[in-house]
Amino acid sequence: MANEGKLLTVEDLVRGLEQEGLLAPAGRQAIEACFSDAGENDLPLYLRALVGVGAFVACACFVGFLSVTHLINFDGSGDLIVLGLFCVIAAIAADFLCRHPGSVIAQSFIVQVSFCFMMLGKFLFVMGVAWLFKYQEGWGITIGALLITVATYPIYRVSLDRCLSPLFTLASVFFNLISPLHGHGLNPVLINLFIIVQVVLAGFLFMNGRMRRMIVPIAYALAFSICIAIVFVDFGLMSSAQASHFDTHIINAALVIALITLIARLAGSAKESSKEPLLAASLLVVLIGLVSAAGVILSICFMVLGYGIRERPLLLLGTLLLPVFLVGFYYNLDLNLMAKSGALTGAGVLLLGARSYMGWRKLDRAVQS
Amino acid sequence: MLPFLLGGSAIMMQDNSSERILVNGRLIEKLAAHGAITAKAREYALNALCPRLNWGLWIARLLSTVGVALILSGIVYFFAFNWAKISPAIKLGSLELAMFACLIAAYASGLQRCLSGRLLLLSASALVGVLLAVFGQVYQTGADAYQLFMMWAILIIPWTIISEFTALWLLWLGVVNTFIILWWTQTSIISQRVDYTLFSWLIIFNCVFLGLREYASGIVRWIGDRYSRLVLVIAILIYALIPLIAVILEEQGRSLSMRIGALLALGVHAGFYGVFRFKRPDMPSLAAIFLSACIVVEVAIGKAAADIFPRSGGTTYLIVGPTTLGVFTLAVYQLRCIGKTLESHHG
Numbered sequence: 001m002a003n004e005g006k007l008l009t010v011e012d013l014v015r016g017l018e019q020e021g022l023l024a025p026a027g028r029q030a031i032e033a034c035f036s037d038a039g040e041n042d043l044p045l046y047l048r049a050l051v052g053v054g055a056f057v058a059c060a061c062f063v064g065f066l067s068v069t070h071l072i073n074f075d076g077s078g079d080l081i082v083l084g085l086f087c088v089i090a091a092i093a094a095d096f097l098c099r100h101p102g103s104v105i106a107q108s109f110i111v112q113v114s115f116c117f118m119m120l121g122k123f124l125f126v127m128g129v130a131w132l133f134k135y136q137e138g139w140g141i142t143i144g145a146l147l148i149t150v151a152t153y154p155i156y157r158v159s160l161d162r163c164l165s166p167l168f169t170l171a172s173v174f175f176n177l178i179s180p181l182h183g184h185g186l187n188p189v190l191i192n193l194f195i196i197v198q199v200v201l202a203g204f205l206f207m208n209g210r211m212r213r214m215i216v217p218i219a220y221a222l223a224f225s226i227c228i229a230i231v232f233v234d235f236g237l238m239s240s241a242q243a244s245h246f247d248t249h250i251i252n253a254a255l256v257i258a259l260i261t262l263i264a265r266l267a268g269s270a271k272e273s274s275k276e277p278l279l280a281a282s283l284l285v286v287l288i289g290l291v292s293a294a295g296v297i298l299s300i301c302f303m304v305l306g307y308g309i310r311e312r313p314l315l316l317l318g319t320l321l322l323p324v325f326l327v328g329f330y331y332n333l334d335l336n337l338m339a340k341s342g343a344l345t346g347a348g349v350l351l352l353g354a355r356s357y358m359g360w361r362k363l364d365r366a367v368q369s
Numbered sequence: 370m371l372p373f374l375l376g377g378s379a380i381m382m383q384d385n386s387s388e389r390i391l392v393n394g395r396l397i398e399k400l401a402a403h404g405a406i407t408a409k410a411r412e413y414a415l416n417a418l419c420p421r422l423n424w425g426l427w428i429a430r431l432l433s434t435v436g437v438a439l440i441l442s443g444i445v446y447f448f449a450f451n452w453a454k455i456s457p458a459i460k461l462g463s464l465e466l467a468m469f470a471c472l473i474a475a476y477a478s479g480l481q482r483c484l485s486g487r488l489l490l491l492s493a494s495a496l497v498g499v500l501l502a503v504f505g506q507v508y509q510t511g512a513d514a515y516q517l518f519m520m521w522a523i524l525i526i527p528w529t530i531i532s533e534f535t536a537l538w539l540l541w542l543g544v545v546n547t548f549i550i551l552w553w554t555q556t557s558i559i560s561q562r563v564d565y566t567l568f569s570w571l572i573i574f575n576c577v578f579l580g581l582r583e584y585a586s587g588i589v590r591w592i593g594d595r596y597s598r599l600v601l602v603i604a605i606l607i608y609a610l611i612p613l614i615a616v617i618l619e620e621q622g623r624s625l626s627m628r629i630g631a632l633l634a635l636g637v638h639a640g641f642y643g644v645f646r647f648k649r650p651d652m653p654s655l656a657a658i659f660l661s662a663c664i665v666v667e668v669a670i671g672k673a674a675a676d677i678f679p680r681s682g683g684t685t686y687l688i689v690g691p692t693t694l695g696v697f698t699l700a701v702y703q704l705r706c707i708g709k710t711l712e713s714h715h716g
Contacts, residue, residue: 013414022410023407030405044708046656047701053660054697055668061690069683104705109698116694180400266424307427310415322435330442337450341443355432363425 051108052160055115062120072124080128087121088148092155111158118161122148138176145169154214162217163224170198170225178232191229196254198226203258206305206314207265223314226298227321234295237327248294256289257298262301266308282355291347295325457507464503468496480532487534494525494537497543515551518544533591539600542578546571546604565615565626569633571608575601576637583649596652602641602654606661609634619667638662650711652704659700666696 011180013030017023024030066072068091072079094114098107122145129144130137149165158163177191231237233248260282289297299322306315330340386581401411449464450456471493478486488503488671498521505512529541553567579601586592612630638658645654671689 013417016417017406017410017413020413022407022413024407025529029408030403031400044652047704050656050660050663050697050701050704054663054693054700057697058690058693061686065683065686065690066688105698105702108693108702108705112694112698112701209684300692303431307424323438326435326439326442330446337446341446341450344439344446344532345443348436348441348443349438351432351439355429355436358425358429358432363429 017106048160051112051115054112055119055283058112058116058241059119059123062116063123074127077131080124082128084121084123084125084128084148087117087124088123088152091115091118091121092152094154095158115161118152118156118158122165123153138172138179142169142172142176144211145172159217162214163221166218166221168223170221171228174225174229174232192250192254195226195229195233195251198222198229199254199258202226203262203305206309206311207262220313223302223317227317230295230298230325234293234325234332236332251294252289252297255294255301256285259285259289259297259301259304262304262308266304280354280357284350287350291343293325293329296322296329298335299325379557390612451539460503460507461500464496464500468493468500471496480534487532487537490528490532491534491537491540494528494540497521497524513551513555515548518548518551522548533589535592535594535597542575542601546575549574559595563626564624565612565630568608568612569626569630572605572630572633572637575605575608579605583644595653598651599653599657602645603657605637606657608643609637610661613665614668617665617672646707652708652711655707657706659704663696663700667693670696 010031014023014028017027066083072083074080091114094110094117098110098114126141126144126147129147130140133140133143145165146169150167153162153165174191174194177187177194202219205219205222213224230251235250263281263285285297287298287301299318302314302318302321304318306312306318330344332344333340335343397406397411397414400406400414401408406414446529448460452460455590471489475486475489475493480486481489489681498517501517501521505517522541525537525541525544527538532538541713549571550567553570557563561580579598581684582592612627613634616627616631619627638661641654641658645658646649670692671685674685674688678688
């Protein structure tokens with residue numbers, strides 16, 4: 001996150017905390033001790049993106065090499081699992097090597113190599129486990145991904161891996177649930193349950209102020225996984241057999257409840273709201289939930305959460321997703337263009353009406369600190 | 370040894386002076402995660418950094434933006450539904466009315482301090498393009514698409530100049546780039562000798578505007594935002610990559626225009642590095658330049674390996690894989706060093 005608002009130095013912060021009695025006697029030393037820890041997670045985002053791109057390309061080359069040379073049998077699970085584990089262990093060893101002070105160039109190289117081998121190892125391991133589950137390779141992929149994610153998450157500190165690995169696992173679960181190969185009657189129930197559990201979990205992890213940084217990538221993985229699921233639900237990408245059994249109102253209701261809870265906790269904790277604005281906001285959210293798509297409510301959840309807990313990536317994600325889901329919703333509405341025009345205009349008038357209400361009640365003023 | 374902190378905006382000097390370390394949100398979260406500050410202290414720190422969350426103001430803006438967007442979309446759908454039934458006079462008249470309404474509202478709001486005024490002017494500029502398209506459709510003028518974009522760009526120049534709005538300048542540049550591309554593909558007799566000349570023109574044109582932007586940013590206050598620079602840099606690098614990659618991959622059909630384009634592209638990379646490293650230090654732009662350079666190097670190495678070992682795909686992969694790691698490592702290392710140097714100069 002870039003600096004927002006005014007410039008504040010550490011000394012200013014420490015003095016302010018001491019004046020407010022919010023800093024323990026050894027607090028100053030504890031703060032300074034935090035600055036000495038440098039590693040992959042201290043790289044700016046654009047450098048991490050560069051590391052990720054390089055590692056991905058290298059990993060693809062190694063997979064290509066193994067495939068073309070037939071050094072390992074891609075149809076045999078044993079080779080894949082063993083080689084995969086070997087690569088994962090090598091990646092972890094490289095990561096441990098990184099933590100010791102050394103030259104910057106060596107550290108940069110080892111980080112790249114480590115991430116490359118981790119991607120390669122996980123890919124091979126998951127493929128190997130998938131082959132063990134004949135005729136159920138989908139669930140084999142999920143189990144393989146889950147095993148390797150659980151095993152490596154506490155040890156391997158690369159945040160990109162810590163986000164992508166759980167995300168892959170969650171996405172594989174979802175794709176298995178919507179696959180036409182699996183059961184037909186139960187799956188809509190499971191899909192709803194799966195999405196709702198993710199929403200609750202993501203909300204808990206993001207709202208928990210004491211959440212350790214180690215868990216943040218999982219929270220983001222949950223957020224992205226929910227997005228993937230909602231895209232499939234809203235854009236009708238499931239098979240017709242699944243879609244005919246699926247009722248989106250349950251997910252809408254769950255997201256509406258989640259949004260109202262978020263507003264109550266976040267706006268309430270800022271002490272700027274009274275009962276009336278909260279009731280008005282809740283009513284508006286319920287109305288949006290009744291006439292709109294799950295993706296729209298989800299986007300608003302991300303925006304409110306991102307603004308409330310000052311997580312810019314979440315705010316940006318919600319801002320980017322909102323027009324996508326709005327367009328998708330109205331495009332897929334089973335109405336003619338004239339009716340869609342009315343629906344859009346009506347929704348816009350409703351929101352501007354809410355805006356006018358806020359202006360009339362003087363709720364749209366900036367609060368001076 | 371200078372420890373390098375997350376977010377790139379805080380760095381500890383050799384004398385560990387906390388008076389010089391700037392705080393950002395990520396640093397506060399890191400302190401909280403390490404237990405250096407309590408949850409209450411974290412809340413205090415975040416409020417000190419970014420004064421009180423203005424929920425009311427934020428929600429009001431969100432409702433206004435989304436509400437207006439929905440109403441405009443409703444209007445578009447209305448026109449789409451009734452398009453065949455609407456007479457040409459109403460089609461053109463309604464667009465002109467909308468355009469004038471935006472202009473009057475922009476004038477009333479003012480352009481200097483009010484974002485809504487500039488957004489209205491941007492909307493009016495966008496409507497000019499729609500009006501020209503409808504005009505061409507109604508009167509079946511037979512004009513080529515490039516002529517539409519050319520007229521669009523010419524007509525909105527005055528508004529773009531007075532707007533003092535980066536987004537409108539970027540819209541204008543986008544329209545002009547589209548005009549150049551369409552003009553080239555629709556009117557030029559493209560022989561093999563000149564097939565890559567388009568990219569050279571695009572590079573030169575956009576570099577001129579980037580140069581003007583950099584020159585003016587020191588004088589004109591509103592050209593301060595970095596995203597306009599990054600957008601232009603990325604666009605130019607994309608145009609530069611095409612002839613560069615083509616000249617690497619083409620074995621026998623390297624036209625003169627391709628070679629010139631590739632030389633120009635190399636010059637652009639070198640020039641950008643010099644400017645954004647020494648004159649106008651900017652890490653995101655440097656990261657884009659390094660990524661572009663890495664792509665070129667990767668393609669070159671891959672092509673060389675495939676040529677040397679034509680029947681051995683495995684060897685090609687074996688060479689490219691570790692080389693990729695090396696190339697990107699060098700890029701990351703160089704960027705980290707540059708970043709540290711720049712921060713120590715500004716600290």
